[in-house]
Amino acid sequence: MEIVEGIVLKTSDYRENSKILQVLTKEHGLIGIYLKGANNYRNKSFALAQPITHALFTIYYKTGLSSCFKGEIINNFNSLKIDIEKNVYLYHLFELLLKNLEQHQEINYLFNLILKLVIRMEEASLKDVKIFTLYFELQLLTYLGVAPVLSNCVECGSTSQIANFDITKGGYICDKCNCSTLKSYAVETLQTLLYLKKLNIDEDIAISDETLNELRHLMSDYYLYHLGVKTNSAKFFKS
Ligand SMILES: [Zn+2]
Incomplete structure (x- = not known):
């Protein structure tokens, strides 16, 4: 026992x-x-x-x-339990954990992080809940070994003139390697992705609604392509 x-x-x-x-x-x-x-x-x-x-x-x-x-x-977490809008995002994270983690693998880091986020979500605005969700998703990708490449162009390795993000290749794309058939992301979205990855979650975060919306789509597309995962909760995401 x-x-x-x-x-x-x-x-x-x-x-x-x-x-x-x-x-x-x-x-x-x-x-x-x-x-x-x-x-x-x-x-x-x-x-x-x-x-x-x-x-x-x-x-x-x-x-x-x-x-x-x-x-x-x-x-x-009684007040969080009855907050339907926040629950969409929290249950989305729970689904991702259930779908991607092996049973019986101790992962102290992820446990502590999700607990910290659940505690913060109870008081946070819905917008911050959305940001926490993206933050955790990035951390989970790193844990699962499929983190997006954000230090250089995923195609040629160049660190300058980053122009876009390629979902299938899994990272930033420079101006030279960018292709007109790729979905095009705003510069703010590209910058915020890197910022989110390096974020200290205890700090306050400001992200525009537009950027947040684009990041939401990017992240969902990334999970679908690299892990084949789409959650039931994602159907209820609101922009
Ligand atoms: Zn390149």
């Missing part, structure tokens, strides 16, 4: 009144946890079995499904 700290990413009903949770834990990365009785609102474990809940779980850890005996909620 051990105690793990985790954030609930997803829940599904199991048998009559139990649930299976997909939890991103600090100790074991992504794991499945069986929680008996959690589908009954009178049961104490009901509150534990909600997406976004941050809690300590006392479990029998297994490589298959771990079973939980008791849990202690650290943060319910």
